[in-house]
Every structure is written in C-alpha cells, then in structure tokens.
Amino acid sequence: MNMIEELLFHSPALIVAIPLIGAFLTPLVSKINDKLRNAFAIFIVLITTILVFMLSYNLFAYEGTKLAPDILSGGIQTYIFGGGPATIMGSESSFAIRILFEIDGLNAFMAIIASILALAGVIYSWSFMKEHTGQDKYYTLYLLMIAGIFGMILTGDMFNFFVFIEITSIAACALIAFYTNSGKAVDAGFKYIVISAVGALFILFAIGILYSQYNALNMAVLANSIQYNMLDKIALVLLISGLAMKAGIVPMHMWLPDAYGRAPSSVTLILVGATQASLYGIFRMAFSVYGKTIGNISPTIVDSVTNINSIGWLLVLLAILTMLIGVLMALKQNDLKRLIAFAALAEIGYMLLGLGVRLASKVVNEGQVGFNEYSNAALTGSIFHIMNDALDIGLLFLVAGAVYLVTKETNLNKLGGLARNMKYTTVFFLIGLLAVAGMPPMNGFSSKLIIYESTYQLNPIIGIIAILCSILLLAVFVKVFHSVFLGPKIPSLKDAKEAPRSMLLAMGIIACIIIFIGLFPSIILENIIQPATEAITNYSAYIGGVIP
Amino acid sequence: MIPFETLLDTLKIQNWSLWNPLIWGIAIIIAYLIIYIIRGFGKKGFKERTEQAKVFLSGNPELEKEKMHVGGSNIYWGFTESLKWLYGSLEKMHTGNASDYILWFVIILGVMFLIIGVI
Amino acid sequence: MIFNIPYIAVVALILIGLYAVVFKRNLIKIVIGITLIESGVNLFLITLAYRKGSTAPIYTASPGGIMSLPVPHALTLTSIVIGVAVLALMLSLVIHIYKIYGTLDVRNLGREEE
Numbered sequence: 001m002n003m004i005e006e007l008l009f010h011s012p013a014l015i016v017a018i019p020l021i022g023a024f025l026t027p028l029v030s031k032i033n034d035k036l037r038n039a040f041a042i043f044i045v046l047i048t049t050i051l052v053f054m055l056s057y058n059l060f061a062y063e064g065t066k067l068a069p070d071i072l073s074g075g076i077q078t079y080i081f082g083g084g085p086a087t088i089m090g091s092e093s094s095f096a097i098r099i100l101f102e103i104d105g106l107n108a109f110m111a112i113i114a115s116i117l118a119l120a121g122v123i124y125s126w127s128f129m130k131e132h133t134g135q136d137k138y139y140t141l142y143l144l145m146i147a148g149i150f151g152m153i154l155t156g157d158m159f160n161f162f163v164f165i166e167i168t169s170i171a172a173c174a175l176i177a178f179y180t181n182s183g184k185a186v187d188a189g190f191k192y193i194v195i196s197a198v199g200a201l202f203i204l205f206a207i208g209i210l211y212s213q214y215n216a217l218n219m220a221v222l223a224n225s226i227q228y229n230m231l232d233k234i235a236l237v238l239l240i241s242g243l244a245m246k247a248g249i250v251p252m253h254m255w256l257p258d259a260y261g262r263a264p265s266s267v268t269l270i271l272v273g274a275t276q277a278s279l280y281g282i283f284r285m286a287f288s289v290y291g292k293t294i295g296n297i298s299p300t301i302v303d304s305v306t307n308i309n310s311i312g313w314l315l316v317l318l319a320i321l322t323m324l325i326g327v328l329m330a331l332k333q334n335d336l337k338r339l340i341a342f343a344a345l346a347e348i349g350y351m352l353l354g355l356g357v358r359l360a361s362k363v364v365n366e367g368q369v370g371f372n373e374y375s376n377a378a379l380t381g382s383i384f385h386i387m388n389d390a391l392d393i394g395l396l397f398l399v400a401g402a403v404y405l406v407t408k409e410t411n412l413n414k415l416g417g418l419a420r421n422m423k424y425t426t427v428f429f430l431i432g433l434l435a436v437a438g439m440p441p442m443n444g445f446s447s448k449l450i451i452y453e454s455t456y457q458l459n460p461i462i463g464i465i466a467i468l469c470s471i472l473l474l475a476v477f478v479k480v481f482h483s484v485f486l487g488p489k490i491p492s493l494k495d496a497k498e499a500p501r502s503m504l505l506a507m508g509i510i511a512c513i514i515i516f517i518g519l520f521p522s523i524i525l526e527n528i529i530q531p532a533t534e535a536i537t538n539y540s541a542y543i544g545g546v547i548p
Numbered sequence: 549m550i551p552f553e554t555l556l557d558t559l560k561i562q563n564w565s566l567w568n569p570l571i572w573g574i575a576i577i578i579a580y581l582i583i584y585i586i587r588g589f590g591k592k593g594f595k596e597r598t599e600q601a602k603v604f605l606s607g608n609p610e611l612e613k614e615k616m617h618v619g620g621s622n623i624y625w626g627f628t629e630s631l632k633w634l635y636g637s638l639e640k641m642h643t644g645n646a647s648d649y650i651l652w653f654v655i656i657l658g659v660m661f662l663i664i665g666v667i
Numbered sequence: 668m669i670f671n672i673p674y675i676a677v678v679a680l681i682l683i684g685l686y687a688v689v690f691k692r693n694l695i696k697i698v699i700g701i702t703l704i705e706s707g708v709n710l711f712l713i714t715l716a717y718r719k720g721s722t723a724p725i726y727t728a729s730p731g732g733i734m735s736l737p738v739p740h741a742l743t744l745t746s747i748v749i750g751v752a753v754l755a756l757m758l759s760l761v762i763h764i765y766k767i768y769g770t771l772d773v774r775n776l777g778r779e780e781e
Contacts, residue, residue, distance in 0.1 A: 156680045166749045183767040189776045191646045197701050198752050205708050212715045233665045241657050251652040334621045413619035440572040479623045487617040644777035652691045
C-alpha cells in the first residue's frame with residue numbers, strides 16, 4: 001500500500017512529466033525502428049491514462065473505499081513543487097512562494113476527458129499517418145501538446161497557466177500546418193498562431209495587473225484577497241476576452257473552421273481537448289479566482305448585484321449568438337470537415353450558456369441575495385455537456401478522417417454510396433449523429449435535457465433557441481449522412497475499402513463510452529459531475545487547500 | 549468508488565418515466581422486431597433483368613449514377629434560398645482575413661469593458 | 668508624474684502594435700505588430716518591479732539599501748523566451764506561404780474556393 005500511496009502522492013507531477021519526457025525521447029527511439037516509435041507513443045499515453053484514472057478514483061470515491069485517503073484534505077489534493085510548505089509566515093501575513101498544482105473535482109473531470117481523447121488520437125494515428133513522411137516530428141509534437149493540455153488543466157498558479165497555454169498553442173500550430181505542400185493548411189496554422197499569441201499576451205497583461213495589486217501569483221491566495229475595484233474589473237475583462245478568443249466564442253470564432261477543417265483528423269481530435277481546456281480556464285477564473293465577488297451571495301455586496309448580473313447576461317448573449325451562427329453556417333458548407341467544425345462551434349455555445357445562466361440568475365429577496373434552484377442545475381448540465389461533446393465531435397471527426405483516407409475526397413458533391421463498402425464506419429457515424437442531435441438513447445440527450453429545462457426557467461426564449469439549434473443540427477447531419485453514405489454506388493469511388501483496424505478500434509472505444517453514458521447517465525451524473533459542480537462553486541474549499 | 553450492490557441498484561430501471569433512455573432503447577428494439585416480422589410477409593419472387601428490377605422515374609430515362617445522386621450542396625436549396633438576406637451578410641463577415649479576427653477581438657474588449665466597468 | 672512615463676509608454680506600445688496587426692496588409696508587418704505588443708507587456712512587467720533608489724537583487728551579502736523585486740524579472744525572462752519561439756514559428760510559416768502563393772498580401776490568402 002505504501003507504493004501506491006507514494007505513486008498517488010506524486011501523480012500530478014508525473015501526469016505532466018511523463019508525456020514531456022516521452023516527447024523528447026521520441027526522435028531517439030524513431031532512429032531504431034518505426035513500429036517501435038508508434039508503440040512507444042501509445043505506451044506513454046497509456047501510462048498517463050492509468051495515472052489519471054487512479055488519481056480521479058481517489059478523489060471521487062466514497063470515504064471507505066479510497067485508495068489513499070491521507071493525501072487529500074477536505075476533498076482537494078495539493079502538490080507543491082520543491083517540497084516544503086506552500087506558504088511561509090512573513091512579518092504580518094503569510095504569502096505563498098512555491099508553484100503548486102491544486103486538484104479538485106473539476107480538474108480531475110477535465111483530466112479524464114483529455115486522457116480519453118489523447119488515447120483515442122494516438123491509436124488512430126497509427127494507420128492514419130502511415131503514408132506520410134516526417135512522422136517522428138508528428139509524434140514528438142503530439143506528445144508535447146498532450147503534456148501542455150494536462151499542465152493547463154491541473155495547475156493552480158496563474159503564470160504557470162500562461163506558460164502551458166503557450167506550449168499548447170505552439171505545438172498545435174505546427175501540427176495544424178502539417179500538410180506543408182497545401183497552401184490552405186499553412187494559412188490556417190498562421191491564423192491560429194496569430195490569434196493565440198495576441199490572446200495569450202493580453203492574458204499576461206491581466207496577470208501583471210493582478211500581481212501588482214496583491215503580490216501573489218497563486219490562484220487560491222488571489223481568491224482570498226481580491227476586491228472588486230476598477231483595476232480588477234479591467235483584469236477580468238482581459239482574462240475573459242483572451243480565454244474566450246482561444247475557446248472560439250462568436251465573434252472571435254473565425255479561426256475555428258479553418259484550423260479544424262484543414263488539419264489532419266487525429267490532430268483535430270486533440271485540438272478539441274485544447275479548446276475545452278481554454279473553456280475550463282473561464283470556469284476557473286469566474287468561479288474560483290473571482291469567486292468572492294461574482295459568485296458570492298453575502299448581503300454586503302447586495303447593492304452591486306445588478307452590476308454583477310450584467311456579466312452573466314453578456315455571456316448568455318454571446319452563447320446564443322455562437323449557437324445560432326454555428327448551426328446556420330453549417331447548413332451551407334460543401335466541405336465535410338469544415339461542416340463538422342461549425343457544428344463543434346455550436347456545441348461550445350451550449351457549454352457557455354450554462355455558465356452564463358448560473359451567473360445571471362441572482363434574486364434579491366428582502367435584502368438577502370440568493371441563487372435560484374435552477375442555477376446549479378444549469379452549471380451541472382454545462383459540465384456534463386463538456387464530456388459528451390468532446391466524445392461526440394471526436395467520433396464525427398474520426399469518421400471524417402476515415403472517409404478521407406479511403407477516398408482522398410472531402411467535397412460533399414463528389415462523395416456518395418459509401419455505406420455498401422464501409423459498414424462499420426456507417427454505424428459509428430450514425431451513433432455520432434444521434435448523439436450530437438440529442439436523441440434519447442445516446443449521451444447528448446441527458447446533458448441537453450438538463451440545459452433545456454434550467455435555461456427555460458430563466459427566460460423562455462433561451463430554452464426555445466437551444467431546442468431549435470438542436471433540431472437544426474439534426475438537419476445538418478442528416479444532410480451529410482445522405483450525401484456521403486446513402487445512394488447508388490459512384491463509379492469513381494468503386495475501389496473504396498473498409499477503414500484500417502486501428503482506426504476502427506479507436507472509433508469503437510469512443511462509441512462504447514457514448515452508448516454506456518447514454519443508457520446509464522445517473523452513474524456518471526451522481527458520482528462525477530455533481531462533485532465537480534459542488535467543487536467549482538465552493539471557492540472557500542479551494543482557498544483552504546493552500547491557506548490552512 | 550461505490551460498492552457493487554449499489555452499482556447493480558443503479559443499473560435497474562428506477563424511474564419508469566417517459567425520458568428514461570433504457571425505456572427508449574427497449575422500445576426501439578421491439579419496434580425493429582415488429583418491422584422485421586412484417587417485412588417477412590412480403591412477396592419474394594421477382595424476375596431479374598426484366599422491367600421489374602429497373603428503377604421507375606415516371607417514365608424519365610435514368611442517367612448515369614453520378615448525376616442521379618443529389619449532391620451535398622443541393623439538398624437544402626429551399627432553406628438557403630429563402631434566407632438569402634441572412635446568408636449574404638454572414639458570408640461577407642467570414643472573410644478569411646487574419647487582421648479582421650483581431651479587429652473583432654478589440655471590438656468585444658471595448659463592449660465588455662463598457663458593460664462591466666461602467667454600467 | 669515623471670514616474671508614470673513607463674506606464675504611458677506601455678500603453679502606447681500596445682496600441683501601436685494593435686494598429687499594425689489590424690490595419691496593415693503585409694504579413695511581415697503583422698508579425699512586427701505582434702512583437703511590439705509583446706515588448707509592451709514585457710516593459711509593463713519590469714516597470715512593476717522598480718522601487719525608488721534600489722539596486723539589482725543579485726547580492727547574497729548585500730551592501731545595504733533596498734533591492735527591486737526579483738519575481739517580475741523571472742516572469743519577464745520567461746516571456747521573452749516564449750516570444751522568441753513564437754516569432755521564429757511565425758516567420759517560418761510566412762516563408763512557406765510566400766513559396767506557395769507568391770504574394771504576401773493577407774487579403775489574397777485563405778480563400779476557401781480554390
């Protein structure tokens with residue numbers, strides 16, 4: 001038991017360090033053999049996935065069945081780099097001097113999603129990239145990007161967050177521009193790095209403003225001592241705008257169809273993970289760092305409650321615009337991957353909608369400020385939708401990659417009648433179609449029903465627009481299903497075969513998880529999602545992880 | 549995580565309501581069984597390579613396969629044609645110009661600062 | 668008032684950099700604009716660290732007097748290194764774009780119809 005306890009104690013550092021070391025060892029391994037390099041990459045991601053599952057099992061389990069209960073304190077695991085205590089006692093107060101990783105329910109949940117996407121992506125890349133040159137650089141950058149995403153999710157320090165954002169965006173830009181002979185892919189990579197660099201520099205500016213006031217870079221110490229004066233408001237605006245640009249919120253969304261549509265399909269899968277990690281950044285900033293001012297319901301700030309409601313209504317408006325523009329533009333596209341990218345953009349709007357409804361739904365009852373009963377339900381629906389959307393859109397992109405590999409075509413006008421040759425791929429696409437549109441036996445239905453019911457009670461128009469966008473998404477994907485898979489056999493595509501086996505294995509893993517979550521949603525909802533929701537709204541427990 | 553007995557408990561159908569996914573799954577399987585049985589009642593014999601096996605298009609001749617399949621951009625023609633005023637301005641907004649993306653970012657920064665800081 | 672001049676310089680650098688990114692059409696000028704924004708943010712971080720009449724924080728047995736804060740110096744060094752990496756990546760992508768398209772005008776790139 002002692003070995004497992006030691007492993008679990010050091011696991012936050014190992015989850016970031018193992019892909020990083022693997023990324024630097026991959027060019028050496030690839031000099032020996034090609035198959036050895038692919039197996040080495042899958043082995044590294046497999047070890048990281050096992051560590052993530054052990055860590056989250058330890059965090060979410062009930063009291064009697066945990067693996068190592070001594071390393072948690074109040075449901076939060078804190079890992080301090082360099083040993084020693086996190087805070088030292090100064091002359092009048094204590095201040096935090098070390099970088100630390102702080103893991104509560106939401107961090108573990110996002111880490112589970114990122115590890116499933118990474119594992120499926122690496123298994124898929126085995127046969128998708130078989131004909132290309134430069135594969136050793138591809139695997140190095142892939143493992144580096146995985147390390148960057150895990151660092152962005154697990155960290156508890158603001159400047160560390162900025163550094164990992166930059167690592168992820170540099171690796172992602174080089175992977176998006178992988179087809180260097182095609183002008184469109186290189187152009188998409190250039191747009192991505194311009195957007196990422198400007199966004200990250202404004203985030204650094206906001207971190208500088210916050211550091212200059214409170215002399216702290218630690219998220220928990222900032223959450224403890226933040227007031228809401230004018231400089232803090234400027235910092236909040238810069239943080240939310242910079243992170244929203246990286247997450248693809250309208251009207252800063254235009255890099256998203258270019259980057260998702262012109263990259264190789266296995267890169268798009270992990271790029272979905274990077275986009276959702278930026279969305280996680282908005283959650284962390286709004287509820288934990290600024291928790292005492294925005295999420296607070298104490299009567300002392302009851303007179304500024306209309307000021308704080310307006311942030312929520314602004315985010316709700318941006319989320320509705322994202323959903324509508326994503327679905328309307330998706331109906332008109334001719335290119336398969338660009339169409340699925342616009343559908344992914346519409347799904348990001350659903351996630352932001354729950355966040356906005358939670359912030360906007362305060363009531364004032366004879367001097368007491370409180371939240372309605374549906375506020376927590378909206379946040380639960382959003383967090384559940386992050387997991388469902390990552391799996392659904394990932395499965396659709398993997399199918400699009402399989403179609404491209406077999407027929408070398410992505411134009412919808414030239415495809416047709418592929419269901420006769422590619423039977424398994426058609427079934428997987430059908431599962432993904434039903435899941436994205438929110439049909440009952442699949443997992444998209446569970447999270448979308450929670451979002452419909454809770455946002456309807458804030459304002460009926462929001463719920464109606466959400467249901468309308470779901471129906472239009474079904475229309476978009478029925479169009480794709482008809483023009484790609486149904487119909488007579490096209491003579492120019494007559495030598496299309498079934499997709500290779502490792503790609504079918506990756507698609508099968510994701511499809512099985514989709515069906516399992518769809519049929520038994522209450523297991524995931526009670527044991528993983530609701531602890532994550534209680535952890536993110538409980539900012540005093542987050543502060544208590546560092547300052548005792 | 550949870551003891552095995554309570555895991556089995558959650559797998560049982562607890563709420564027999566309309567929106568339970570297990571009920572929908574069982575209903576879909578029963579519907580497919582009924583459809584399969586009804587399909588078995590049909591006539592089996594038809595003569596191959598005569599007029600009975602060809603596609604009937606109200607007397608029109610059948611062109612080659614690539615022209616017969618409705619392509620991807622023609623399927624929702626009615627929808628996109630009637631909303632042409634909306635799609636025209638949307639297409640003009642998505643220019644593909646890298647500097648316009650940062651222009652939208654600056655506009656959102658200004659709007660957000662007005663709403664949060666001033667109002 | 669004279670001690671506010673570095674902050675005014677920071678805002679001026681960031682605004683000039685944003686103007687170059689938004690309104691210029693040459694790709695190289697957009698890259699230069701991003702470098703200007705990064706210089707402005709680095710100058711902001713260093714200006715936060717200065718105290719009046721202080722020396723550099725590099726002594727173990729100090730000769731007396733106050734020293735300026737060392738933490739923003741570390742943040743600025745990290746940011747400069749990240750800026751160099753991003754600049755190298757952007758310029759190599761510009762070389763590829765020029766080899767394929769033959770032009771550096773940002774309005775001629777990225778058309779979906781080709």
